[in-house]
Amino acid sequence: MPPFRLAHLSDPHLPPPPGALRAADFASKRLLSAIAWRRKGREHQPQVLKALSADIGAYAPDHIALTGDLTNFATKAEFAAARAWLQTLGPASGVTVSPGNHDALVGRNAPDAFAPWREWLEDPGQPAFPAVRERGPVALVNLCSATPTAPGLASGRLGREQLGRLEAILERLGREGLFRVIMIHHPPTPGIVSKRKALEDAPALSALLKTHGAELVLHGHAHEAAVSTMPGPAGAIPVLGVPSASAVGHGRHPGARWHGIEIDPTQRRIRVIARGLSAQTGAFEPLGSYVLDGPQG
């Protein structure tokens, strides 16, 4: 059986369309985010994202996993612009989006439950979150850690209800022998981001994975490449993060990168191919590859 090819990208932070911020937003957390964007906007460039999308297209993945922060202020105009961009990335059945904290900056005035992206979050008629998308030997388990937070915070939370449903889902998919790929915006392992950016109920998720297992976890949010593990019932579960898909790269933040993840479900093994932005050519080039043995359940 040929490997299942999954492309992972994250944190595109699409440029806000003109008029994305209205006067009413300036009393909210969006104001702080707008100030931050004046600095970060230079870091995230549409032409970088365009080159990255083309590079993923040339790889012709079986599926694309996008772990959040498509927008900056979670306005309706940005949600509509992000929807138009998603349509260029691939058919909704072939692209799964896990929302990020920037997609849920404020509760009030935010589009209801990410409605404009519905087709990219879950399969028709399926409940979310977690949303389960079964694709051949792989089951994508899409979590939502995006939640409105107080100013100065960028933390995430899954909540008891979502965790409760996740338990039964992992158990069922494990019994069916599917290769379970968990998607979540916030890193679930400690030490990758600071406390103010962290997943609040990471210990509860960790306890659940330790008992019920998963074969791979993908996250974003850190804007850095990160490889870590979480304990599972049959060994360590690999946890992978990618930098922002639109970053030119400066200071401590690397330039844009995406991962081709080739899953061999019979061997419970994955090969990760990292491709990153070349500062010289503006094109994407290979950065290296490595093989990870997953839990041998």
Ligand SMILES: [Fe+2]
């Ligand atoms: Fe981000």
Ligand SMILES: [Fe+2]
């Ligand atoms: Fe984030």
